[in-house]
Amino acid sequence: MKTASRQTRNIRIIVALIPVALAVSAVVVYELASMQKGETIISGSVIVVADNYNATSFYTPAGANIYISGNFSAQIASGPNTGATGTIRVLIVNDTYYEQYVTVGSLPSNYFYDSGDVPGGSFNVNLPANTPCWIVYWDNDPYSMIIASTVKLHWIEP
Structure with a gap:
């Protein structure tokens, strides 16, 4: 996977060896730390569907299942709307381009801040190998912005 050089500081790679039956598998953890709106952390480009979309694209490794987990603790800046x-979602697009999403947090209509912590959430999705995927952080209030969030991508190599 290629990573934009200016964003290398945002990724920590941790490799651990875990015995599974008689085989040894490498667990590779990519941690997307402090993802800023509009940045691409893993190879791929930002998918701009609207101002309030931010996406990271990747392919799942060959012969492996991917486990997407994490949390977000984001600050938002709300406008007049x-x-x-404000609903924050992680959108997964698989090889048939069928959209699956997990809502990881929501701000009720009476919760608006100039800035503030978004309630944390967690999620996990298992996907087959070689699946083209996008992880999209979506805040459906066009006047607010997700400033930062953290997500971890785990997969087990065969």
């Missing part, structure tokens, strides 16, 4: 509900 205080009637909306």
Whole structure:
């Protein structure tokens, strides 16, 4: 996987050896730390569907299942559209381009801040090998912005 050089500081790679039956598998953890809106951390480009989309794209490794887990603790900046509900989702697009998403947090319509912590959430999705995927952070209030979040991508190599 290629990573933009200016963003290398945002990725920590941890490799551990775990015995599984008679085989040894490497568990590779990519940690996306302090993902800023509009940045691409892993290879691929930002998918701009609207101003409030931010995406990272990758392929799952050959012969492996991917386990996506993590949490977000984001700050938001809200604008005048205080009637909306800010929903933060992780969108997974598989090889048939069927969209699957997990809602990891939501701000009720009466929760708006100039800045503040978004309630943390967690999620996990198992995907087959060689699946083209996008992880999308989506805040559906166009007047607010996710400033930072953290996500970890785990996969077990065969």
